[in-house]
Amino acid sequence: MKVAATEIFAPQAKKIPVHLEKHGDVRTDNYFWMRERENPEVLDxxxxxxxxxxxxxxxxxxxxxxxxxxxxARIKEDDSSVPYKLNGYWYITRFEKGKDYPIYSRKKESLDAPEEILFDVNEMAKGHDYYRLSGLSISPDNKLVSYAVDTVSRRKYTIYIKNLETGEIYPEKIKNTTGGATWANDNKTLFYARKDEETLRSDKIYKHKLGTRSKDDKLVFFETDDTFHTYVYKSKSRRYIIIGSDSTLTSEYRFIAADDPDGEIHLVQPRIRGVEYSIAHYRDCFYIMTNMDGATNFKLMKAPVHSPGMENWEEVIPHRKEVLLEDIDLFRDYLVVSERSDGLNKIHIRRWDGTDSYFLPFDNETYTAFTGANPDFDTEILRYTYNSLTTPTQVVDFNMRTREKEIKKELEVLGGxxxxxxxxxxxxxxxxxxxxxxxxxxxxxxxxxxxxxxxxxxxxxxxxxxxxxxxxxxxxxxxxxxxxxxxxxxxxxxxxxxxxxxxxxxxxxxxxxxxxxxxxxxxxxxxxxxxxxxxxxxxxxxxxxxxxxxxxxxxxxxxxxxxxxxxxxxxxxxxxxxxxxxxxxxxxxxxxxxxxxxxxxxxxxxxxxxxxxxxxxxxxxxxxxxxxxxxxxxxxxxxxxxxxxxxxxxxxxxxxxxxxxxxxxxxxxxxxxxxxxxxxxxxxxxxxx
Structure with a gap:
């Protein structure tokens, strides 16, 4: 006797009408009850x-x-990133065959130096269904690293601190953060952003002193406008701790001298609704990308650090109707401008002294190019990434003086x-x-x-x-x-x-x-x-x-x-x-x-x-x-x-x-x-x- 195939029936969710009224309009939501995350019926x-x-x-x-x-099979399992140099160390992220998570390491001064393992995330992730390590931040003396862990995938990170000389993980745990943190130049003060428990909006910047309890951390800045979020980072020059505050259409920045983390907080330019700006430090000025005064595609301004308000902004690159100014990278001798025209990425290199100015040459209509990790201020090498729909990703080191390029790595597509x-x-x-x-x-x-x-x-x-x-x-x-x-x-x-x-x-x-x-x-x-x-x-x-x-x-x-x-x-x-x-x-x-x-x-x-x-x-x-x-x-x-x-x-x-x-x-x-x-x-x- 032939047995009939079992028919498969789609789940039918129960209907509990909830009437939602606004502006005299009523919407009936039969499935509003599914918002109850802990309700066994929802999980069922x-x-x-x-x-x-x-x-x-x-x-x-x-x-x-x-x-x-x-x-x-196309992916190289035993792969590694192109090393980058920061403050005397080469930093590398690599993967080992058969392992799902990265290994973070570094080498002192030379790539021939012994490898120092910072984190083997494969070991750390054992016993977790989900594990994300994020926000690695090395102290200026290279002895400590702050890092953040999320084991739920709700983007609520706990920050830890590790001694890189002894391997000890310090007892302090800083919970409910964005994961990012940055060190002041005293090697003992750590700035970070904390999230609101319910909305997960990052609304507070704190500073943590090494060896103290996180509950004693000092509130540095509180973003009270619930349409904004706040964050903190260090300028590439390592001179300033920058506190940013953004909404979709408006931004505002503050800064603290990295050498004086308990010192005064300075405001760059008070927020004006609809005015966006971002800052980067070079010598005695802040370079400011902004859409002020109808600069829809943004323009580049500069202002003295000691008086950075809008009234002192001076134009460096004017607004252009057909060109979107996307980003800048600052080096000792060069300003690198990332822009977009007709949909295509352009990278413009300019010497500060005005003796040279040119675009990197790219030759088709379906490519992507962007500057990569360039943490070293005092170099003539620009690192950028290039790929297209048909060209595997290349990491390129480009000498801005000689215009010579070296492809440091091209993504390997295995299998032949x-x-x-x-x-x-x-x-x-x-x-x-x-x-x-x-x-x-x-x-x-x-x-x-x-x-x-x-x-x-x-x-x-x-x-x-x-x-x-x-x-x-x-x-x-x-x-x-x-x-x-x-x-x-x-x-x-x-x-x-x-x-x-x-x-x-x-x-x-x-x-x-x-x-x-x-x-x-x-x-x-x-x-x-x-x-x-x-x-x-x-x-x-x-x-x-x-x-x-x-x-x-x-x-x-x-x-x-x-x-x-x-x-x-x-x-x-x-x-x-x-x-x-x-x-x-x-x-x-x-x-x-x-x-x-x-x-x-x-x-x-x-x-x-x-x-x-x-x-x-x-x-x-x-x-x-x-x-x-x-x-x-x-x-x-x-x-x-x-x-x-x-x-x-x-x-x-x-x-x-x-x-x-x-x-x-x-x-x-x-x-x-x-x-x-x-x-x-x-x-x-x-x-x-």
Missing amino acids: YLTKENMYNDQMTAHTKKLQEDLFQEVK KFQKENYISDRIWATAQDGTRVPITLVHRKGLEKDGSNPVLLYAYGSYGSTIDPYFSNVRLSLLDRGFIFAIAHVRGGEYLGRQWYDDGKLLKKKNTFSDFIDCTLHLINENYTSPEHMYASGGSAGGLLMGVVANWAPQLYKGIIATVPFVDVVTTMLDENIPLTTGEYDEWGNPNDPEFYFYMKSYSPYDNVSAQNYPNMLVTTGLHDSQVQYWEPAKWVAKLRELKTNSNKLLFHTNMEAGHGGASGRFEALREVAEEYAFLLDLEGITE
């Missing part, structure tokens, strides 16, 4: 969704494992199969609904025919002015080698085409981000790269919001969508000032306590706009301990999609019960999450191996 629901996901993907488990092993000549990258332009041209960078194998049959994975982020540059990925090769085109939509909301590109994709212009992505999709379809039967979309966090909107607005264009840690319950989250990050994001999304912003964000919020319609196949992932997008946003969204969607396409939801916003902590364990996503795509394409 997440567990059932994980079980359903396992059942629905059981036939791809071998493919997932094969993908994991394939990707892992990768040849960069087998791949083609390109930049094309879509036309948005309002006539704006939106760039798309893409990569695929040579020989591809534009016949509408190619699977395309289109990725975007599109928020906070964060630019997704075209970057090399040896992981992505597993898709390209199976016939996929990978594309990045440089939608408004990022800064790919300058600061105005960001301004045109936030607040009451946020919908441009979403419509740009859909228009990029239509362009790829209309140009015969692909068709809706082979079109896929992916995004995470704020990019997951983008995925939620396009799933509601244009579900017919996509065969499948991957949304990782998606921010999808926009209105409810932005109305809850106790949720981490909310108040600091009003200038990005708007404050829904204002009716205009409330109704605008409600009109696109994915959760509020799920409707009875067909939806693409979808894979949604989250982490139970996520501090940035709380797990309940995707959980509620999936439950509502299950309730209302009208077709039988797959809806898979996977919660990592040990991780947060960044996923798994181990070097290779994170690849299993990628393998899961790739197997989802390949399965929909009918590719089984």
